[in-house]
Amino acid sequence: xxxxxxxxxGDRDYPSDMEARVRVLEEIAANTKSLLGDIRADQRASRTExxxxxxxxxxxxxxxxxxxxxxxxxxxxxxRTDMNAIDQRRERDFRIMFGATITMTLGLAFLIARVAHxx
Numbered sequence: 001x002x003x004x005x006x007x008x009x010g011d012r013d014y015p016s017d018m019e020a021r022v023r024v025l026e027e028i029a030a031n032t033k034s035l036l037g038d039i040r041a042d043q044r045a046s047r048t049e050x051x052x053x054x055x056x057x058x059x060x061x062x063x064x065x066x067x068x069x070x071x072x073x074x075x076x077x078x079x080r081t082d083m084n085a086i087d088q089r090r091e092r093d094f095r096i097m098f099g100a101t102i103t104m105t106l107g108l109a110f111l112i113a114r115v116a117h118x119x
Contacts, residue, residue, distance in 0.1 A: 113119045
């Protein structure tokens with residue numbers, strides 16, 4: 001771009017180093033445009049990596065939750081088995097105690113009847 005006088009400027013023309021300045025600015029603009037393209041490419045790559053990372057994290061968490069769910073199911077099954085065993089033991093103990101109470105009551109009734117000469 002050649003020096004073009006400023007309109008209405010009278011005797012003042014562009015400074016003599018204006019072309020060099022414009023060239024420097026054009027180089028800066030080209031470098032900036034190139035850097036912005038690189039930054040966008042890096043952002044796309046980062047976004048792709050992030051999406052892949054989230055997918056891997058989601059898969060890992062799903063697997064982990066499935067394992068925890070399986071362990072809880074196994075634990076609950078074992079707990080139910082233990083509770084059933086406790087219920088059976090408690091029922092057996094109740095029957096033994098109830099039988100002992102009835103036997104003792106009948107024995108005492110027989111003893112009282114024997115002492116009172118009813119039998």
